[in-house]
Amino acid sequence: MGISLTSLGHAGFLLSDGPHTVAIDPFLTGNPVATTKPNDVKCQSIVLTHGHADHVGDTVAIAKANKATVYAAFEIAEFLGSQGITAEAGNPGGKIVAPFGWVAFTQAFHSSSYNGQYMGMPCGVIVHLGGVTVYHLGDTALFSDLKLLGEIYRPDIALIPAGDRFTMGPELATRAAEFVKPKVAVPIHYGTWPLLAQDVSAFKPKGIAVRTMKPGETWQYA
Numbered sequence: 001m002g003i004s005l006t007s008l009g010h011a012g013f014l015l016s017d018g019p020h021t022v023a024i025d026p027f028l029t030g031n032p033v034a035t036t037k038p039n040d041v042k043c044q045s046i047v048l049t050h051g052h053a054d055h056v057g058d059t060v061a062i063a064k065a066n067k068a069t070v071y072a073a074f075e076i077a078e079f080l081g082s083q084g085i086t087a088e089a090g091n092p093g094g095k096i097v098a099p100f101g102w103v104a105f106t107q108a109f110h111s112s113s114y115n116g117q118y119m120g121m122p123c124g125v126i127v128h129l130g131g132v133t134v135y136h137l138g139d140t141a142l143f144s145d146l147k148l149l150g151e152i153y154r155p156d157i158a159l160i161p162a163g164d165r166f167t168m169g170p171e172l173a174t175r176a177a178e179f180v181k182p183k184v185a186v187p188i189h190y191g192t193w194p195l196l197a198q199d200v201s202a203f204k205p206k207g208i209a210v211r212t213m214k215p216g217e218t219w220q221y222a
């Protein structure tokens, strides 16, 4: 058991246990740091945290090319369904059993819209595959229930936004990691544009390993 985790840049990732590959927030077209082309993404499932364009990204094209199922908040799933895509709807507090394992949706303090259309609650997502639990916090502010979510889901890896302005910066992301208590914390959602320029060396949660990932980099976690 184990997974490979590939950074797509910004907040996007590919998780794979071999037979199953799950893309999270695959934003590639228009992503200045992306090294992966949408056509190169092979996956059976896509999980979205919220409706903003820097997260939905290339979901429609990738889902169509791969006949992939998308797991997302109710309003996003409805919108994707209207585009001819198979989508499974969830919402914070809920879990969906999937061919790769399961995905749970958690709260995130943010907003969620796409082309001016309301896209429901923004979410964090917890993806379990290959015996590994990965908590992508989505775009969010700090909130103390992260401690409760960490106790419930016991994630191995947490992907934590640290770019500031639209999400937590490195100092608050440090507090978030200390609440969630994953084995490894990866800072995300920084460095994509000048507005998100960020020195993440201040991201230093006590007792938790930090791994920074470059776009296109793959990490084998067993």
Ligand code: NI
Residues within 6 Å of the ligand: 050, 052, 110, 111, 139, 166
């Ligand atoms: Ni956002």
Ligand code: MN
Residues within 6 Å of the ligand: 052, 054, 055, 139, 166, 189
């Ligand atoms: Mn974002």
